[in-house]
Amino acid sequence: MTADETFMRRAIALAAQNVGRTGENPSVGCVLVKDGVAIAEAVTAPGGRPHAEEQALAAAGAAARGAVAFVTLEPCAARSSGQPSCAERLARAGVSRVIVACEDASKFASGQGEARLREAGVPMEAGLLADEAAPLYASYRPAI
Template sequence: MASDDDLMQQAMTAADTVRSTTAPNPWVGAAIETTDGTIVTGATEPPGGAHAEIVALRAAGADARGSTLATTLEPCNHVGRTGPCVESIVDARVARVIIGVADPDEQVNGAGIRLLREAGIDVTVGVRADDVADQLAPYLHHRTTGRPYVLVKLATTVDGRTAAPDADSKWITGVEARTDSHRLRAESQAILVGAGTVRTDDPWLTTRLVEGPSPRRVVLGSAPADAKIQPCLEWRGELDGLLDELGSDGVLQLMIEGGPSTVAQFYDAGLVDRFVIYMAPAIFGGDDAKPMFRGTGAPTMDALARGRFVGVRLLGPDLRLDVVLD
């Protein structure tokens, strides 16, 4: 029989396959081990479709009776576009449910766990909780704050430069890193740059190197009518107001692609939740190339912002570094 950790890993793997297709719903995965040791998995379908638990229960069929079901997120207990997952789990006579993290959505928030236990099902909560919480971080943040999770993507040299002195930045990193960054676009419901980047680079900011949706495009300031980024939201107000508006529109993750002044604005305001830094094995070797940030930084070592590396991996010749600030 599979361990709880192994079964949850299979649920997380299933969730990864739908990361870009479920928003504003969470990308949940589920795995069912039947009494004979067979394991089937399911993942949340696009909005209006079945949740992960239902997909997995359909795959198990009558063999779901007496089974163990692992799900990355607490099953829902309310009627939305689909029926309550808790009811289907109880009706299928599942014997045990393993949950990664509780759902902070006010319509769930522990009620799904309580109803499963009241139905006599053995429930374990918190299996691979840290890993699941990282996988679902944008959703959990949105349901807790009402705002999108802010992810800053940067491509840099080893010495922390993002463009040459003449502003040319194509291409610091290789095709593997650029492809991965397009995957981030597909996983984000909105993407943002400053007006200076629009004038200098005239970017499309669409998803092209992978299959997946293109994010809604946002510019801090104004964009020319013929800019490739059009149509876009042009924002001139406070950043807090922008995040409130995007959150209310169902944006779970906002991806910021620059430039250095725009990144600095969000960072200085304490609004960045995660940095994804693609680092190339390249060095400018001077102080005249473009930095990751503009403006005044920490004045002392004691004032440095500290965080955690939550992911480090090779992408071709480059490194992807995922950093979450404390």
């Protein structure tokens, strides 16, 4: 098992904690890793807000700069609330890379999260342990 798989499995375990408790939003897990050590982690809060990435970035603070974000679902590119999207927050925080298990078909993500990250110079890789994370989203019906 690689270190990336270990951190993604932790993100998957976090997301599993709140499946069915996040309203219309999916339960997402996020682990921020710097120099091979997890520096912050979070799961989408009950009711669907705040998002996992938002909470993990707040917990990490300035230490998020240069970190790798392991996220179970593609970060959102827009928010219905008008708040900055998770993709924007990750880019602004200065993460060096985003690794995602599953892509998100929601109109608030659907490849747009990846596009926003790439436009900001942050590479995103998708598909790490997607087969393990996908069951978390079996009942998720994204707004499309």
